[in-house]
Amino acid sequence: MPFALVMMTTGGWHLAAVSPHAAALGLNAGELMADARARVPSLQTRPAQPEKDRAALTKLARWCTRFSPYVAPWPEADERAGSSGLTLDITACDHLFGGEASMLHAVIANLSRLGFTARGAIAGSIGAAHALAKHSGQAETIVPDDKLADAISPLPVSALRIPDKTAVTLKHLGLKTIAHLLPLPRAPLAQRFGKLLNDRLDQALGRAGESFTPLLPHAPYRARAVLAEPISAQEHILKLTNKLAADLAPALERDGKGARALHLTLFRVDGETAELSIRLARPSRDANHIVKLFALKLDALAEDFDAGFGFEAAQLDVTEADRMQPQQAAIAADPQRDLDEKLSLLIDHLGSRLGLENVLRAHPHNTHIPERAFVMKPAAQPSAWDEGDAPMRPLLMLPCAEPAEVTAMVPEGPPRRFRWRGVQYEVASAEGPERIRPEWWRERESRVRDYYTVEDEDGRRFWLYRDGAYGEGARWFVHGVYA
Amino acid sequence: MAEFAFARQARLETLRRQIAGAASFSVRPEETAPLGISEVDACLNGGLVRGALHEIAAADHRSTPAALGFLLALAGAKSRSEKRLLSYPPPLAGEVARRAAASRKGERINPPSASLHFVCLAPPPQAGEDNLRARSRFQANILWPFTKTAPAFGLPYAPGLRFFGFDPARIVFVRCINARECLWAMEEGLRLGGIAAVIGARVKAMDLTASRRLQLAAEQANTPVFLLRNYNDFASSAAVTRWRITHAPSARDKFGFYKNARFRVALEYARGGKTGEWIMDWDHDALCLRLSSALGDRAAGENRAA
Numbered sequence: 001m002p003f004a005l006v007m008m009t010t011g012g013w014h015l016a017a018v019s020p021h022a023a024a025l026g027l028n029a030g031e032l033m034a035d036a037r038a039r040v041p042s043l044q045t046r047p048a049q050p051e052k053d054r055a056a057l058t059k060l061a062r063w064c065t066r067f068s069p070y071v072a073p074w075p076e077a078d079e080r081a082g083s084s085g086l087t088l089d090i091t092a093c094d095h096l097f098g099g100e101a102s103m104l105h106a107v108i109a110n111l112s113r114l115g116f117t118a119r120g121a122i123a124g125s126i127g128a129a130h131a132l133a134k135h136s137g138q139a140e141t142i143v144p145d146d147k148l149a150d151a152i153s154p155l156p157v158s159a160l161r162i163p164d165k166t167a168v169t170l171k172h173l174g175l176k177t178i179a180h181l182l183p184l185p186r187a188p189l190a191q192r193f194g195k196l197l198n199d200r201l202d203q204a205l206g207r208a209g210e211s212f213t214p215l216l217p218h219a220p221y222r223a224r225a226v227l228a229e230p231i232s233a234q235e236h237i238l239k240l241t242n243k244l245a246a247d248l249a250p251a252l253e254r255d256g257k258g259a260r261a262l263h264l265t266l267f268r269v270d271g272e273t274a275e276l277s278i279r280l281a282r283p284s285r286d287a288n289h290i291v292k293l294f295a296l297k298l299d300a301l302a303e304d305f306d307a308g309f310g311f312e313a314a315q316l317d318v319t320e321a322d323r324m325q326p327q328q329a330a331i332a333a334d335p336q337r338d339l340d341e342k343l344s345l346l347i348d349h350l351g352s353r354l355g356l357e358n359v360l361r362a363h364p365h366n367t368h369i370p371e372r373a374f375v376m377k378p379a380a381q382p383s384a385w386d387e388g389d390a391p392m393r394p395l396l397m398l399p400c401a402e403p404a405e406v407t408a409m410v411p412e413g414p415p416r417r418f419r420w421r422g423v424q425y426e427v428a429s430a431e432g433p434e435r436i437r438p439e440w441w442r443e444r445e446s447r448v449r450d451y452y453t454v455e456d457e458d459g460r461r462f463w464l465y466r467d468g469a470y471g472e473g474a475r476w477f478v479h480g481v482y483a
Numbered sequence: 484m485a486e487f488a489f490a491r492q493a494r495l496e497t498l499r500r501q502i503a504g505a506a507s508f509s510v511r512p513e514e515t516a517p518l519g520i521s522e523v524d525a526c527l528n529g530g531l532v533r534g535a536l537h538e539i540a541a542a543d544h545r546s547t548p549a550a551l552g553f554l555l556a557l558a559g560a561k562s563r564s565e566k567r568l569l570s571y572p573p574p575l576a577g578e579v580a581r582r583a584a585a586s587r588k589g590e591r592i593n594p595p596s597a598s599l600h601f602v603c604l605a606p607p608p609q610a611g612e613d614n615l616r617a618r619s620r621f622q623a624n625i626l627w628p629f630t631k632t633a634p635a636f637g638l639p640y641a642p643g644l645r646f647f648g649f650d651p652a653r654i655v656f657v658r659c660i661n662a663r664e665c666l667w668a669m670e671e672g673l674r675l676g677g678i679a680a681v682i683g684a685r686v687k688a689m690d691l692t693a694s695r696r697l698q699l700a701a702e703q704a705n706t707p708v709f710l711l712r713n714y715n716d717f718a719s720s721a722a723v724t725r726w727r728i729t730h731a732p733s734a735r736d737k738f739g740f741y742k743n744a745r746f747r748v749a750l751e752y753a754r755g756g757k758t759g760e761w762i763m764d765w766d767h768d769a770l771c772l773r774l775s776s777a778l779g780d781r782a783a784g785e786n787r788a789a
Contacts, residue, residue: 342677343655349675350657350668358658362641362651374641376656383652390642392741395555396548397640423545428732431741453741459730460545461741480643481636483552483744483765 002040005048006033016048053084060116061086061215063271066313067107068093069222070214074130085133087126087212104140114271126212127204128152131159131178148206153179160200166193178204219263219317223247230269230310234298237266237311241294244316245287258283258324264294267313274305279356281347281380283324289345296349347379356380368436370451370479371397391434392453394463394480401477404464411470414452418464420478425456433466447472453482514705520763520774528756531557531724534705536698538685538722540712542729542749548636550728551711552647553746556765556772557726558680558709559648648770662688669697673704681708685716694720725752731762734775743767745775 002022004015013033025040036043057073064071070089090103097103104120111118121132121141128148132141135155143151152159155178158167170193175181181189181201190198202208223244231237241264252258260283266274278293298305351359360376363383367373370393377383404420414430432452447468455461461482468474517530524530531537537557541550641651659665666689669681681701685694698721701708710722731745743764750759764775 339677342675344677346672346675346677347655349671354657354659354664354668360656360658362654362656364641364651370640370642374651379655385641385645385650385652390645393643393646394640395552395643395647396634396637397643398637455733455741457732459732459745460548461730461733461744480640481548482643483548483555483647483746 001044002027002042003044003046004029004033004036006045007048007050015045016050057084057086058215059272060114062265062273063114063267064088064107065216065265065315066226066267067097067103069216069219070212072212072215085130087130089212089214090122100142101140104142108139123151124148125204125206126210127161127200128206130161131155131204135159145206148204149182152204153177153182157181160197160204162193162197162200166197169193216317217319219319220321221248221251221257221259221318222315224313224315226313227311230312232307232310234295237298237314238291238295240314241316242287242291244314245285245290248316248318249285249287252285252318252321252324253326255321256323256326257321258285259290259318259320260322261318261320262290263317263319265315265317266311267315268308269310269312270308272306272308274307274311276301277319278352279320279348281351281356281359281378282344283322285324289341289348292345293348293352297352300353344380351379367439369439370436371401394453394461395483397480398478401465401479404476404478406464406466406476415454415464415476418454418476418478420462425454425460425462427454428457430454436465451479518772520761520772522774523750523759523761526750526757526759527724527753531707532754533707534702535723536694536701536708536710536721537724537726538710538712538720539726539728540716541714542727542747543714544635546729547711547714549730549744549746550714550726551639552744552765553726553728553748553763554682554709554711555644555647555649556744556746556763558682558707559770646767647765648767662686666693666697669708670700673697673700673706673708676704676706678706680706683708683710685710685712685720687716689718689720691719691721694722698722722752723754724750724756727751731775734764743773 002025003019004022004027005017006013007016008014011032015027015029015031015033015036017029018027022040022043027036027040027043033045054073054076061071061073064086068088068090072087074085074087088107090100094100094103097106100122104122108118108120119133119136119139119141121129121136121143123129123132123141123143124145125148128143128151131152132143132155135158141151156167157170157175157178157180158164160167160178170176170181175184178201186198199208203210225240225244227240231240244264245262248259259280261277261279264276264278266276268274276294276297278290278297280290280293284290347356347359356378359379361379361381361383362374363377363381364385365372365375373393402420404418406415406418408414409416414432415427417424417426419425430452431454433450434452436449436451438446438448449465449467451463451465453461453463462478463480463482464476464478466474466476513535514533515528515530516533517524518527539550539554539557541547641654644651644654657665657668659668665683665686669683672678672681689697697708712725727749729747731747733741733745734743736742743766746763746765748761748763750756750761752758762775764773765771766773
């Protein structure tokens with residue numbers, strides 16, 4: 001039965017894509033649906049869902065990372081008439097599949113097993129491969145580098161990934177195939193059609209460089225394993241991950257690096273992928289530590305983790321690596337070290353769910369301004385506070401000093417009573433002042449503060465300060481509360 | 484009739500044994516850490532149970548800092564834990580700006596609802612750890628998870644924590660989005676270990692089930708959990724001890740300077756123990772709690788100092 005996907009565009013419903021049967025009956029993508037219906041009354045239609053197509057293509061691109069790490073779907077602008085495709089950089093990958101020809105064959109065969117009709121081309125330039133795959137009409141094309149021009153010559157000019165308007169104009173001028181364009185002088189072409197046409201021509205011929213952005217970011221370290229039998233049990237997945245992590249260790253060690261972020265991709269038999277990411281607070285190449293984090297991640301997923309009919313391949317990428325000093329293992333048992341390791345696993349685990357920036361440690365800051373005495377930094381960085389005698393400080397510090405109405409016996413003296421948050425406190429005793437001067441190199445406006453520790457009749461202790469001296473508009477603030 | 488009563492008694496005994504067996508997962512005998520105050524230890528049946536939940540509440544809103552102080556004193560007393568791990572809520576940027584603006588205008592700011600959400604986790608002292616390093620004053624690894632609610636009396640101040648025997652460098656603060664995440668962080672901390680105690684806030688979301696879960700996790704990890712409870716929160720919980728704390732006028736040294744924080748402590752509930760009321764001093768030099776002779780007895784403080 002002829003079938004077509006239709007899409008609402010300016011001027012009504014148009015055919016977006018047609019089935020082979022419909023195409024055989026003379027229907028083409030881009031026609032008005034009403035016209036098509038008139039010609040083929042039995043035509044079945046469904047609305048096209050371009051965003052779902054795109055998602056499916058991205059999924060397929062991920063699936064294709066089994067052939068090459070660098071895969072990207074064609075840009076949306078290049079997609080026309082319902083056909084879309086993927087670009088694979090197979091540099092140094094083909095020998096793993098026994099050469100270019102057998103690799104291409106394997107790709108097409110695997111895709112058809114998934115139910116896709118695919119055409120493929122291998123060429124020395126992205127432009128040529130794209131043009132051949134889309135327009136040659138053959139399922140498999142391989143072009144050696146010196147035959148590039150010959151191979152693309154018979155293709156229509158629209159194969160050059162140029163705007164429709166340019167292609168139509170070229171056709172009207174009688175320039176129907178790339179062969180017609182090749183002998184023409186370049187300068188007038190550029191003048192007439194813009195720089196893009198020349199660029200595309202050069203790119204197709206391999207004279208100009210072209211790059212594409214792979215779907216998966218470049219991973220400096222990568223390990224992968226293809227399995228003979230699919231696995232689905234958690235312990236098997238973890239064992240496999242352990243093996244992959246152990247495979248990565250020598251390369252990391254050689255470069256003096258440790259992994260900071262890892263990404264595990266599990267390829268399901270049915271073409272889906274499951275992905276897990278972990279971040280480490282400190283660089284590590286310890287397979288056991290890494291696997292423990294993945295195990296915790298899997299535990300957390302529990303029911304949501306769908307193994308389907310099992311995983312047939314796995315890939316572990318180090319997406320972020322950092323310098324790491326070699327560590328000599330202690331030969332004597334050290335309980336402190338054991339605790340530190342447990343703690344770092346806990347920090348990584350908490351950080352992987354809450355974000356490492358939310359697992360913090362206080363670092364001393366070299367200043368005597370109380371509210372700046374420490375800064376919070378990610379807990380992975382060890383901090384050290386010296387053990388020397390520190391001045392008495394309150395247990396709790398208000399996020400912002402709050403104004404208080406203070407009555408003092410003598411102008412420069414300690415508070416006698418004060419009112420804070422609407423409550424009157426009678427001061428039973430006071431200690432101070434501790435004078436803290438502002439850091440003049442940092443802020444000019446702030447004034448000298450005189451801190452007092454005061455205790456009310458019930459035993460509540462507060463840390464108050466007077467901002468500025470009497471006579472220059474001194475104001476009182478409550479800054480902290482003692483236990 | 485008497486026979487019936489006897490049979491019933493026997494049956495009740497059997498059931499009680501079964502319940503006792505089912506209620507406890509721990510294979511170890513319960514480990515207790517004495518406070519070193521015989522009067523209190525007697526009420527606690529020997530001391531604080533290590534693998535258990537302990538709740539500390541303030542008598543009123545304005546005593547919340549005292550309750551937190553006493554909580555840290557319980558957790559930080561040197562006789563028990565060598566390492567702790569805390570996490571706490573830093574203020575929201577918006578809240579800071581709002582308060583700064585209000586304080587510039589000289590407005591009075593209403594106290595936010597009393598809630599401090601944090602968890603403190605620290606590893607238990609282990610055999611053979613009693614070396615020089617462990618005996619040094621600041622040897623506590625602390626994890627302190629908290630939610631982003633601004634607490635009424637501000638945030639724990641790292642330099643101030645030193646007076647409760649905590650090393651700020653060994654405190655890991657965990658910023659959580661909500662109470663659920665906070666509970667999760669506490670449980671994971673107990674499960675994964677590497678910490679000596681958990682300190683956190685008992686939040687409204689923590690019902691009896693959640694508190695039982697935490698109690699079981701603490702039991703299995705043999706790690707204490709200290710929770711700060713709102714003064715007006717009377718919900719039931721699985722905690723093995725419940726304390727209620729108020730301020731007491733503090734002790735002075737012979738020069739009249741503040742010496743120790745003093746608390747009026749009421750032990751409201753202790754599993755298998757008795758209740759009691761005391762006035763206690765936190766000695767931040769020796770890192771231990773002491774019984775002070777009487778409220779406002781300044782002379783007693785002077786004698787000790789002398």
